[in-house]
Amino acid sequence: MDKNFLNDFPILRSKMNGHTLAYLDNSATTQKPESVVRSICGYYGGCNANPHRGVYELSVKATKVYEEARRKVADFLNATPREIIFTKNATESLNLIAYSYGLTNLRGDDEILITIAEHHSNLVPWQRVAQATGAKLNYIYLSADGNLSAADITAKLTPRTKILAVTQISNVLGLVNDVKTLATQAHEVGAVIVVDGSQSVPHIPVDVRDLDADFLAFSGHKMLSPMGIGVLYGKRKLLEEMPPFLSGGDMIEYVEEQTTTYAELPQKFEAGTQNVGGAAGLSAAIDYLRGVGFDTIERIEHDLTTFAVDELKRLPYVELYGCDAANKIGIVSFNVKDVHPHDVATILDAEGVAIRAGHHCAQPLIKYLGQTATCRASFYFYNTRRDVERLIEAIQKVRGVMHLA
Protein backbone atom coordinates (compact mmCIF):
# COMPACT_ATOMS: atom_id res chain seq x y z
CA MET A 1 0.00 0.00 0.00
CA ASP A 2 1.44 3.33 -1.03
CA LYS A 3 1.70 6.25 1.32
CA ASN A 4 -1.28 8.58 1.23
CA PHE A 5 0.41 11.42 -0.63
CA LEU A 6 -2.66 13.62 -0.24
CA ASN A 7 -1.51 14.52 3.26
CA ASP A 8 1.47 16.30 1.71
CA PHE A 9 -0.62 18.13 -0.91
CA PRO A 10 -3.48 19.94 0.86
CA ILE A 11 -4.57 21.58 -2.41
CA LEU A 12 -5.67 18.14 -3.66
CA ARG A 13 -8.35 18.12 -0.94
CA SER A 14 -9.87 21.40 -2.11
CA LYS A 15 -13.34 21.61 -3.64
CA MET A 16 -13.97 22.65 -7.23
CA ASN A 17 -17.57 23.29 -8.29
CA GLY A 18 -18.70 21.38 -5.21
CA HIS A 19 -16.54 18.30 -5.86
CA THR A 20 -13.14 17.29 -4.53
CA LEU A 21 -10.51 18.23 -7.08
CA ALA A 22 -9.31 15.45 -9.39
CA TYR A 23 -6.21 17.17 -10.76
CA LEU A 24 -5.27 15.57 -14.08
CA ASP A 25 -3.24 18.35 -15.69
CA ASN A 26 0.17 17.38 -14.37
CA SER A 27 1.89 17.74 -17.73
CA ALA A 28 1.08 21.43 -17.56
CA THR A 29 2.24 21.85 -13.98
CA THR A 30 2.27 19.72 -10.84
CA GLN A 31 1.08 20.59 -7.37
CA LYS A 32 3.64 21.37 -4.67
CA PRO A 33 4.08 19.37 -1.45
CA GLU A 34 4.19 21.25 1.85
CA SER A 35 7.92 20.52 2.20
CA VAL A 36 8.60 22.52 -0.99
CA VAL A 37 6.39 25.40 0.14
CA ARG A 38 8.18 25.36 3.52
CA SER A 39 11.61 25.46 1.88
CA ILE A 40 10.67 28.58 -0.09
CA CYS A 41 9.30 30.25 3.04
CA GLY A 42 12.42 29.12 4.89
CA TYR A 43 14.69 30.71 2.34
CA TYR A 44 12.90 34.05 2.28
CA GLY A 45 12.25 33.96 6.03
CA GLY A 46 15.75 33.09 7.14
CA CYS A 47 18.38 33.13 4.39
CA ASN A 48 17.47 35.88 1.94
CA ALA A 49 20.29 38.03 0.58
CA ASN A 50 21.86 38.48 -2.84
CA PRO A 51 24.12 35.46 -3.33
CA HIS A 52 27.67 35.65 -4.69
CA ARG A 53 27.87 39.37 -3.92
CA GLY A 54 28.01 40.09 -0.22
CA VAL A 55 30.83 39.23 2.18
CA TYR A 56 28.43 39.25 5.11
CA GLU A 57 27.11 36.09 6.70
CA LEU A 58 23.56 36.29 5.32
CA SER A 59 24.80 36.54 1.74
CA VAL A 60 27.08 33.58 2.37
CA LYS A 61 24.03 31.68 3.62
CA ALA A 62 22.04 32.54 0.50
CA THR A 63 24.96 31.49 -1.71
CA LYS A 64 25.11 28.21 0.15
CA VAL A 65 21.39 27.53 -0.43
CA TYR A 66 21.78 28.32 -4.14
CA GLU A 67 24.93 26.29 -4.73
CA GLU A 68 23.65 23.35 -2.70
CA ALA A 69 20.59 23.28 -4.95
CA ARG A 70 22.91 23.18 -7.96
CA ARG A 71 24.89 20.29 -6.46
CA LYS A 72 21.66 18.43 -5.80
CA VAL A 73 20.43 18.89 -9.37
CA ALA A 74 23.84 17.79 -10.70
CA ASP A 75 23.74 14.67 -8.56
CA PHE A 76 20.12 14.01 -9.59
CA LEU A 77 21.11 14.00 -13.27
CA ASN A 78 24.57 12.44 -12.78
CA ALA A 79 26.28 15.64 -13.97
CA THR A 80 28.79 18.00 -12.36
CA PRO A 81 27.65 21.29 -10.74
CA ARG A 82 29.36 23.52 -13.29
CA GLU A 83 27.34 21.82 -16.05
CA ILE A 84 24.09 22.92 -14.39
CA ILE A 85 22.76 26.33 -15.43
CA PHE A 86 19.72 27.65 -13.61
CA THR A 87 17.15 29.29 -15.89
CA LYS A 88 13.52 30.25 -15.41
CA ASN A 89 12.14 27.18 -17.21
CA ALA A 90 12.76 24.69 -20.03
CA THR A 91 11.73 27.32 -22.58
CA GLU A 92 14.53 29.62 -21.47
CA SER A 93 16.97 26.69 -21.39
CA LEU A 94 16.10 25.73 -24.97
CA ASN A 95 16.31 29.34 -26.14
CA LEU A 96 19.72 29.60 -24.49
CA ILE A 97 20.96 26.62 -26.54
CA ALA A 98 19.33 27.90 -29.74
CA TYR A 99 20.77 31.39 -29.47
CA SER A 100 24.12 30.67 -27.90
CA TYR A 101 25.00 27.35 -29.57
CA GLY A 102 22.75 27.39 -32.64
CA LEU A 103 23.39 30.90 -33.92
CA THR A 104 27.13 30.53 -33.33
CA ASN A 105 27.64 27.15 -34.94
CA LEU A 106 25.19 26.90 -37.83
CA ARG A 107 25.75 27.97 -41.44
CA GLY A 108 23.59 28.09 -44.55
CA ASP A 109 24.08 24.52 -45.71
CA ASP A 110 23.61 22.96 -42.25
CA GLU A 111 20.47 21.21 -41.08
CA ILE A 112 18.55 21.08 -37.81
CA LEU A 113 16.48 17.96 -37.21
CA ILE A 114 13.55 17.96 -34.80
CA THR A 115 10.44 15.79 -34.42
CA ILE A 116 6.84 16.66 -35.31
CA ALA A 117 5.96 15.89 -31.67
CA GLU A 118 7.93 18.80 -30.20
CA HIS A 119 6.43 21.34 -27.84
CA HIS A 120 6.59 24.86 -29.33
CA SER A 121 9.48 25.61 -26.96
CA ASN A 122 11.68 23.05 -28.77
CA LEU A 123 10.39 24.08 -32.19
CA VAL A 124 9.96 27.86 -32.53
CA PRO A 125 13.54 28.67 -31.33
CA TRP A 126 14.88 26.31 -34.03
CA GLN A 127 12.72 27.98 -36.67
CA ARG A 128 14.30 31.27 -35.66
CA VAL A 129 17.81 29.82 -35.78
CA ALA A 130 17.06 28.40 -39.24
CA GLN A 131 15.72 31.75 -40.43
CA ALA A 132 18.73 33.63 -39.05
CA THR A 133 21.45 31.27 -40.31
CA GLY A 134 19.88 29.93 -43.48
CA ALA A 135 20.07 26.39 -42.09
CA LYS A 136 17.28 23.99 -43.02
CA LEU A 137 14.78 22.75 -40.42
CA ASN A 138 13.76 19.11 -41.00
CA TYR A 139 11.19 16.97 -39.21
CA ILE A 140 11.05 13.36 -38.10
CA TYR A 141 7.43 12.22 -38.50
CA LEU A 142 5.64 9.38 -36.76
CA SER A 143 4.78 5.79 -37.57
CA ALA A 144 1.27 4.43 -37.10
CA ASP A 145 1.64 3.79 -33.35
CA GLY A 146 2.78 7.38 -32.70
CA ASN A 147 6.47 6.57 -32.22
CA LEU A 148 9.19 8.29 -34.25
CA SER A 149 9.56 6.81 -37.72
CA ALA A 150 12.81 4.82 -37.80
CA ALA A 151 12.98 5.27 -41.58
CA ASP A 152 12.75 9.05 -41.15
CA ILE A 153 15.56 9.05 -38.59
CA THR A 154 17.83 7.08 -40.92
CA ALA A 155 16.97 9.22 -43.92
CA LYS A 156 17.16 12.63 -42.29
CA LEU A 157 19.98 12.31 -39.77
CA THR A 158 22.93 12.96 -42.10
CA PRO A 159 26.38 14.59 -41.91
CA ARG A 160 24.62 17.86 -42.78
CA THR A 161 22.67 17.61 -39.51
CA LYS A 162 24.34 19.75 -36.86
CA ILE A 163 21.62 19.65 -34.20
CA LEU A 164 19.11 16.93 -33.33
CA ALA A 165 16.53 18.39 -30.90
CA VAL A 166 14.06 15.89 -29.48
CA THR A 167 11.74 15.52 -26.55
CA GLN A 168 12.34 12.51 -24.32
CA ILE A 169 8.59 12.16 -23.70
CA SER A 170 5.91 13.76 -25.88
CA ASN A 171 3.69 16.13 -23.89
CA VAL A 172 0.68 15.11 -26.00
CA LEU A 173 1.12 11.37 -26.56
CA GLY A 174 3.20 10.42 -23.52
CA LEU A 175 5.44 8.21 -25.67
CA VAL A 176 9.03 7.73 -24.46
CA ASN A 177 11.67 8.25 -27.14
CA ASP A 178 14.84 6.17 -27.03
CA VAL A 179 17.10 9.15 -26.48
CA LYS A 180 20.15 7.02 -25.73
CA THR A 181 20.06 5.42 -29.20
CA LEU A 182 19.24 8.76 -30.83
CA ALA A 183 22.29 10.28 -29.09
CA THR A 184 24.53 7.55 -30.52
CA GLN A 185 23.03 8.07 -33.98
CA ALA A 186 23.45 11.86 -33.73
CA HIS A 187 27.07 11.58 -32.61
CA GLU A 188 27.85 9.17 -35.46
CA VAL A 189 27.02 11.93 -37.98
CA GLY A 190 28.72 14.64 -35.91
CA ALA A 191 25.56 16.33 -34.59
CA VAL A 192 24.82 17.39 -31.03
CA ILE A 193 21.65 16.16 -29.36
CA VAL A 194 19.40 18.53 -27.44
CA VAL A 195 16.96 16.70 -25.16
CA ASP A 196 13.75 18.33 -23.91
CA GLY A 197 13.36 16.63 -20.54
CA SER A 198 10.29 18.59 -19.42
CA GLN A 199 8.04 15.51 -19.32
CA SER A 200 10.73 12.94 -18.49
CA VAL A 201 12.82 14.30 -15.61
CA PRO A 202 9.76 14.51 -13.29
CA HIS A 203 8.66 10.94 -14.07
CA ILE A 204 11.62 8.64 -14.88
CA PRO A 205 15.27 8.50 -13.77
CA VAL A 206 17.37 10.57 -16.17
CA ASP A 207 21.13 10.05 -16.26
CA VAL A 208 22.74 12.48 -18.71
CA ARG A 209 26.01 10.52 -18.79
CA ASP A 210 24.26 7.28 -19.59
CA LEU A 211 22.13 8.97 -22.29
CA ASP A 212 25.23 10.81 -23.56
CA ALA A 213 23.01 13.90 -24.02
CA ASP A 214 24.85 17.06 -25.06
CA PHE A 215 22.14 19.32 -23.67
CA LEU A 216 19.06 18.63 -21.55
CA ALA A 217 16.39 21.13 -20.49
CA PHE A 218 13.59 20.90 -17.94
CA SER A 219 11.28 23.03 -15.79
CA GLY A 220 11.06 22.79 -12.01
CA HIS A 221 7.33 23.48 -11.87
CA LYS A 222 6.47 20.21 -13.63
CA MET A 223 8.24 18.32 -10.82
CA LEU A 224 6.79 19.72 -7.60
CA SER A 225 8.89 22.91 -7.61
CA PRO A 226 7.77 26.52 -7.81
CA MET A 227 7.31 28.21 -11.18
CA GLY A 228 10.23 30.30 -12.40
CA ILE A 229 13.07 27.86 -11.85
CA GLY A 230 14.38 25.63 -14.62
CA VAL A 231 17.56 23.85 -15.57
CA LEU A 232 19.87 23.58 -18.53
CA TYR A 233 22.39 20.78 -18.45
CA GLY A 234 25.20 21.02 -21.00
CA LYS A 235 28.42 19.12 -21.46
CA ARG A 236 31.18 21.24 -19.98
CA LYS A 237 33.25 21.48 -23.16
CA LEU A 238 30.26 22.70 -25.18
CA LEU A 239 29.19 25.24 -22.56
CA GLU A 240 32.74 26.57 -22.27
CA GLU A 241 32.94 27.17 -26.01
CA MET A 242 29.56 28.93 -26.20
CA PRO A 243 29.17 32.71 -25.92
CA PRO A 244 26.95 34.03 -23.12
CA PHE A 245 23.20 34.27 -23.72
CA LEU A 246 22.12 37.13 -21.45
CA SER A 247 24.76 39.53 -20.20
CA GLY A 248 25.00 41.82 -17.20
CA GLY A 249 25.75 41.43 -13.53
CA ASP A 250 27.35 38.33 -12.04
CA MET A 251 28.32 36.73 -15.37
CA ILE A 252 31.54 38.75 -15.76
CA GLU A 253 35.16 38.52 -14.77
CA TYR A 254 36.46 41.97 -15.75
CA VAL A 255 34.51 44.77 -17.38
CA GLU A 256 36.38 47.54 -19.17
CA GLU A 257 34.77 50.45 -21.01
CA GLN A 258 34.70 48.60 -24.32
CA THR A 259 35.30 44.94 -23.50
CA THR A 260 34.43 42.29 -20.95
CA THR A 261 35.80 38.93 -20.00
CA TYR A 262 33.25 36.45 -18.77
CA ALA A 263 32.95 34.44 -15.61
CA GLU A 264 33.62 30.71 -15.51
CA LEU A 265 30.81 28.19 -15.73
CA PRO A 266 28.10 28.17 -14.59
CA GLN A 267 28.01 31.92 -13.77
CA LYS A 268 28.76 32.78 -17.41
CA PHE A 269 25.16 31.86 -18.23
CA GLU A 270 23.50 33.30 -15.13
CA ALA A 271 23.28 37.05 -15.62
CA GLY A 272 21.55 39.12 -12.96
CA THR A 273 20.12 38.13 -9.60
CA GLN A 274 18.85 34.58 -9.82
CA ASN A 275 15.76 32.82 -8.42
CA VAL A 276 17.33 31.51 -5.23
CA GLY A 277 13.99 30.83 -3.54
CA GLY A 278 13.02 28.78 -6.59
CA ALA A 279 16.28 26.85 -6.41
CA ALA A 280 15.59 26.12 -2.73
CA GLY A 281 12.17 24.80 -3.75
CA LEU A 282 13.65 22.65 -6.51
CA SER A 283 16.14 21.23 -4.04
CA ALA A 284 13.32 20.27 -1.66
CA ALA A 285 11.36 18.80 -4.57
CA ILE A 286 14.27 16.52 -5.49
CA ASP A 287 14.43 15.39 -1.84
CA TYR A 288 10.71 14.61 -1.95
CA LEU A 289 10.93 12.69 -5.25
CA ARG A 290 13.85 10.66 -3.94
CA GLY A 291 11.80 9.89 -0.85
CA VAL A 292 8.99 8.51 -3.01
CA GLY A 293 11.41 6.80 -5.41
CA PHE A 294 11.17 6.54 -9.18
CA ASP A 295 10.28 2.84 -8.95
CA THR A 296 7.12 3.80 -7.08
CA ILE A 297 6.42 6.81 -9.32
CA GLU A 298 6.70 4.74 -12.50
CA ARG A 299 4.61 1.89 -11.06
CA ILE A 300 1.76 4.19 -9.98
CA GLU A 301 1.73 6.17 -13.22
CA HIS A 302 1.87 3.03 -15.33
CA ASP A 303 -1.08 1.58 -13.41
CA LEU A 304 -3.14 4.79 -13.78
CA THR A 305 -2.33 5.14 -17.48
CA THR A 306 -3.18 1.52 -18.29
CA PHE A 307 -6.39 1.73 -16.26
CA ALA A 308 -7.43 4.98 -17.97
CA VAL A 309 -6.66 3.70 -21.49
CA ASP A 310 -8.50 0.40 -20.87
CA GLU A 311 -11.58 2.21 -19.54
CA LEU A 312 -11.57 4.80 -22.33
CA LYS A 313 -11.32 2.07 -24.96
CA ARG A 314 -14.66 0.73 -23.71
CA LEU A 315 -16.38 3.97 -24.70
CA PRO A 316 -17.25 3.75 -28.42
CA TYR A 317 -17.48 7.53 -28.81
CA VAL A 318 -13.94 8.16 -27.52
CA GLU A 319 -10.99 8.37 -29.91
CA LEU A 320 -7.51 7.86 -28.41
CA TYR A 321 -4.16 9.08 -29.73
CA GLY A 322 -0.88 7.21 -29.23
CA CYS A 323 -2.41 4.70 -26.85
CA ASP A 324 -1.39 1.47 -28.58
CA ALA A 325 2.35 1.68 -27.93
CA ALA A 326 3.96 0.05 -24.89
CA ASN A 327 6.51 2.81 -24.25
CA LYS A 328 3.85 5.11 -22.83
CA ILE A 329 3.81 7.02 -19.60
CA GLY A 330 1.37 9.21 -17.69
CA ILE A 331 -0.34 11.10 -20.53
CA VAL A 332 -3.57 10.20 -22.34
CA SER A 333 -4.85 12.29 -25.27
CA PHE A 334 -8.37 11.70 -26.55
CA ASN A 335 -11.44 13.22 -28.14
CA VAL A 336 -15.13 12.66 -27.54
CA LYS A 337 -16.92 12.23 -30.88
CA ASP A 338 -18.70 15.39 -32.11
CA VAL A 339 -17.72 17.39 -29.03
CA HIS A 340 -14.99 19.99 -29.01
CA PRO A 341 -12.32 19.44 -26.30
CA HIS A 342 -13.09 22.78 -24.64
CA ASP A 343 -16.67 21.73 -24.11
CA VAL A 344 -15.47 18.39 -22.74
CA ALA A 345 -13.14 20.19 -20.34
CA THR A 346 -15.91 22.52 -19.18
CA ILE A 347 -18.25 19.59 -18.53
CA LEU A 348 -15.51 17.70 -16.65
CA ASP A 349 -14.70 20.82 -14.65
CA ALA A 350 -18.29 20.90 -13.43
CA GLU A 351 -17.53 17.48 -11.87
CA GLY A 352 -14.28 18.73 -10.33
CA VAL A 353 -12.12 16.93 -12.90
CA ALA A 354 -9.33 19.18 -14.24
CA ILE A 355 -7.95 18.27 -17.66
CA ARG A 356 -6.29 20.23 -20.43
CA ALA A 357 -7.99 20.89 -23.76
CA GLY A 358 -6.50 22.47 -26.84
CA HIS A 359 -3.32 22.13 -28.85
CA HIS A 360 -1.00 21.65 -25.84
CA CYS A 361 1.60 24.02 -27.35
CA ALA A 362 2.19 21.42 -30.08
CA GLN A 363 0.16 22.75 -33.02
CA PRO A 364 2.19 20.95 -35.74
CA LEU A 365 1.63 17.61 -33.98
CA ILE A 366 -2.12 18.17 -33.52
CA LYS A 367 -2.39 19.09 -37.21
CA TYR A 368 -0.32 16.01 -38.12
CA LEU A 369 -2.80 13.89 -36.13
CA GLY A 370 -5.57 15.42 -38.25
CA GLN A 371 -7.17 17.21 -35.29
CA THR A 372 -7.70 20.83 -34.30
CA ALA A 373 -7.45 20.08 -30.58
CA THR A 374 -7.51 17.20 -28.11
CA CYS A 375 -8.38 16.53 -24.48
CA ARG A 376 -5.43 15.48 -22.33
CA ALA A 377 -5.42 13.80 -18.94
CA SER A 378 -1.98 13.59 -17.35
CA PHE A 379 -1.08 11.86 -14.13
CA TYR A 380 1.42 12.14 -11.31
CA PHE A 381 2.16 9.73 -8.48
CA TYR A 382 -0.31 11.43 -6.14
CA ASN A 383 -3.25 10.61 -8.40
CA THR A 384 -5.42 7.62 -7.59
CA ARG A 385 -7.59 5.11 -9.39
CA ARG A 386 -10.54 7.03 -7.97
CA ASP A 387 -9.38 10.09 -9.96
CA VAL A 388 -9.41 7.96 -13.13
CA GLU A 389 -12.88 6.58 -12.29
CA ARG A 390 -14.16 10.12 -11.88
CA LEU A 391 -12.62 11.08 -15.21
CA ILE A 392 -14.44 8.20 -16.91
CA GLU A 393 -17.74 8.91 -15.12
CA ALA A 394 -17.56 12.57 -16.18
CA ILE A 395 -16.73 11.67 -19.80
CA GLN A 396 -19.81 9.42 -19.84
CA LYS A 397 -21.95 12.51 -19.15
CA VAL A 398 -20.46 14.64 -21.92
CA ARG A 399 -22.57 13.62 -24.90
CA GLY A 400 -25.75 13.86 -22.84
CA VAL A 401 -25.00 17.40 -21.73
CA MET A 402 -24.33 18.29 -25.37
CA HIS A 403 -27.75 16.89 -26.40
CA LEU A 404 -26.07 14.20 -28.53
CA ALA A 405 -26.93 11.08 -26.55
Add this chain to the structure above:
Amino acid sequence: MLENIYTELIAEHSQSRDNRRCLEHATISERGHNPSCGDEITLELEVADGTIKDAAFSGAGCAISQASTDMMIELMRGKTVDEARRLAELFIKMIQGEVTDDAELDELDEAAALKNISTMPARVKCATLAWHTLDTAVEKLGGDVRA
Protein backbone atom coordinates in the same frame (compact mmCIF):
# COMPACT_ATOMS: atom_id res chain seq x y z
CA MET B 1 -24.91 25.36 -14.05
CA LEU B 2 -24.08 23.35 -17.18
CA GLU B 3 -27.74 23.17 -18.19
CA ASN B 4 -27.77 26.97 -18.38
CA ILE B 5 -24.80 26.94 -20.75
CA TYR B 6 -25.31 23.92 -22.96
CA THR B 7 -28.98 24.56 -23.70
CA GLU B 8 -30.76 22.93 -26.61
CA LEU B 9 -30.78 26.28 -28.37
CA ILE B 10 -26.98 26.48 -28.17
CA ALA B 11 -26.64 22.87 -29.29
CA GLU B 12 -28.85 23.57 -32.32
CA HIS B 13 -26.94 26.64 -33.33
CA SER B 14 -23.55 24.98 -32.86
CA GLN B 15 -24.57 22.12 -35.16
CA SER B 16 -26.49 24.17 -37.71
CA ARG B 17 -25.07 24.20 -41.23
CA ASP B 18 -27.29 27.04 -42.56
CA ASN B 19 -24.72 29.79 -42.17
CA ARG B 20 -21.65 27.66 -42.84
CA ARG B 21 -20.88 28.50 -46.42
CA CYS B 22 -18.96 30.87 -48.67
CA LEU B 23 -20.62 34.04 -49.97
CA GLU B 24 -20.55 34.57 -53.69
CA HIS B 25 -20.24 38.35 -53.36
CA ALA B 26 -18.35 38.83 -50.11
CA THR B 27 -17.24 42.41 -49.51
CA ILE B 28 -14.83 41.33 -46.82
CA SER B 29 -13.54 38.11 -45.30
CA GLU B 30 -12.03 38.30 -41.83
CA ARG B 31 -10.27 35.55 -39.90
CA GLY B 32 -10.59 35.38 -36.13
CA HIS B 33 -8.90 32.96 -33.79
CA ASN B 34 -8.06 32.35 -30.16
CA PRO B 35 -4.41 31.25 -30.27
CA SER B 36 -4.51 29.92 -26.73
CA CYS B 37 -7.29 27.41 -27.42
CA GLY B 38 -7.46 27.02 -31.19
CA ASP B 39 -10.99 28.27 -31.94
CA GLU B 40 -10.92 29.58 -35.48
CA ILE B 41 -13.50 31.20 -37.74
CA THR B 42 -13.56 33.00 -41.07
CA LEU B 43 -16.39 35.48 -41.24
CA GLU B 44 -17.65 36.75 -44.58
CA LEU B 45 -19.82 39.83 -45.02
CA GLU B 46 -21.60 41.22 -48.03
CA VAL B 47 -22.09 44.92 -47.42
CA ALA B 48 -23.81 47.42 -49.68
CA ASP B 49 -25.18 50.90 -49.01
CA GLY B 50 -24.04 50.66 -45.41
CA THR B 51 -26.10 47.53 -44.78
CA ILE B 52 -25.06 43.92 -44.15
CA LYS B 53 -26.91 42.14 -46.94
CA ASP B 54 -25.61 38.71 -46.10
CA ALA B 55 -23.13 36.97 -43.78
CA ALA B 56 -21.68 33.47 -43.48
CA PHE B 57 -18.79 31.67 -41.78
CA SER B 58 -16.55 28.66 -41.81
CA GLY B 59 -14.32 27.33 -39.05
CA ALA B 60 -13.89 24.96 -36.17
CA GLY B 61 -14.15 25.38 -32.46
CA CYS B 62 -16.11 24.65 -29.33
CA ALA B 63 -19.90 24.66 -29.22
CA ILE B 64 -19.93 28.06 -27.56
CA SER B 65 -17.80 29.77 -30.21
CA GLN B 66 -19.66 28.10 -33.09
CA ALA B 67 -23.14 28.74 -31.67
CA SER B 68 -22.22 32.33 -30.90
CA THR B 69 -21.02 32.88 -34.47
CA ASP B 70 -24.18 31.33 -35.92
CA MET B 71 -26.44 33.45 -33.71
CA MET B 72 -24.51 36.59 -34.53
CA ILE B 73 -24.87 36.05 -38.26
CA GLU B 74 -28.63 35.65 -37.95
CA LEU B 75 -28.83 38.81 -35.89
CA MET B 76 -26.67 40.90 -38.20
CA ARG B 77 -28.24 40.04 -41.53
CA GLY B 78 -30.08 43.16 -42.75
CA LYS B 79 -28.64 45.46 -40.08
CA THR B 80 -26.75 48.64 -40.93
CA VAL B 81 -23.02 48.62 -40.24
CA ASP B 82 -23.46 51.16 -37.43
CA GLU B 83 -26.22 49.07 -35.89
CA ALA B 84 -24.05 45.93 -36.17
CA ARG B 85 -21.18 47.57 -34.33
CA ARG B 86 -23.50 48.79 -31.59
CA LEU B 87 -24.98 45.31 -31.14
CA ALA B 88 -21.52 43.70 -31.10
CA GLU B 89 -20.51 46.11 -28.36
CA LEU B 90 -23.68 45.32 -26.41
CA PHE B 91 -23.01 41.57 -26.72
CA ILE B 92 -19.43 41.90 -25.53
CA LYS B 93 -20.61 44.00 -22.58
CA MET B 94 -23.15 41.29 -21.72
CA ILE B 95 -20.45 38.57 -21.76
CA GLN B 96 -18.19 40.75 -19.64
CA GLY B 97 -21.04 41.11 -17.15
CA GLU B 98 -21.30 44.89 -17.65
CA VAL B 99 -24.86 44.83 -18.99
CA THR B 100 -27.20 42.48 -17.11
CA ASP B 101 -30.65 43.99 -17.69
CA ASP B 102 -32.65 41.50 -19.75
CA ALA B 103 -34.81 44.23 -21.30
CA GLU B 104 -31.70 45.94 -22.59
CA LEU B 105 -30.38 42.64 -23.95
CA ASP B 106 -33.60 41.85 -25.72
CA GLU B 107 -32.41 43.28 -29.02
CA LEU B 108 -29.63 40.65 -29.13
CA ASP B 109 -32.45 38.21 -29.83
CA GLU B 110 -31.31 34.55 -29.44
CA ALA B 111 -27.71 35.59 -28.74
CA ALA B 112 -28.92 36.84 -25.36
CA ALA B 113 -29.08 33.15 -24.42
CA LEU B 114 -25.29 33.25 -24.02
CA LYS B 115 -25.61 35.62 -21.06
CA ASN B 116 -24.60 32.92 -18.58
CA ILE B 117 -21.14 32.69 -20.13
CA SER B 118 -20.37 35.81 -18.12
CA THR B 119 -20.09 33.51 -15.08
CA MET B 120 -17.43 31.36 -16.81
CA PRO B 121 -14.27 33.44 -17.23
CA ALA B 122 -12.49 30.58 -19.06
CA ARG B 123 -15.06 30.62 -21.86
CA VAL B 124 -15.55 34.36 -22.39
CA LYS B 125 -13.11 34.40 -25.32
CA CYS B 126 -15.03 31.58 -27.02
CA ALA B 127 -18.30 33.54 -26.88
CA THR B 128 -16.87 36.85 -28.04
CA LEU B 129 -14.62 35.62 -30.88
CA ALA B 130 -17.13 36.17 -33.70
CA TRP B 131 -18.24 39.55 -32.40
CA HIS B 132 -14.68 40.86 -32.16
CA THR B 133 -14.06 39.52 -35.65
CA LEU B 134 -17.14 41.32 -36.97
CA ASP B 135 -16.01 44.53 -35.32
CA THR B 136 -12.55 44.22 -36.94
CA ALA B 137 -14.11 43.47 -40.33
CA VAL B 138 -16.44 46.48 -40.38
CA GLU B 139 -13.68 48.72 -39.07
CA LYS B 140 -11.51 47.66 -42.01
CA LEU B 141 -14.35 48.50 -44.39
CA GLY B 142 -14.31 51.99 -42.95
CA GLY B 143 -16.48 54.65 -44.59
CA ASP B 144 -16.34 53.11 -48.08
CA VAL B 145 -19.48 51.05 -47.86
CA ARG B 146 -21.56 53.65 -46.14
CA ALA B 147 -21.26 56.13 -48.96
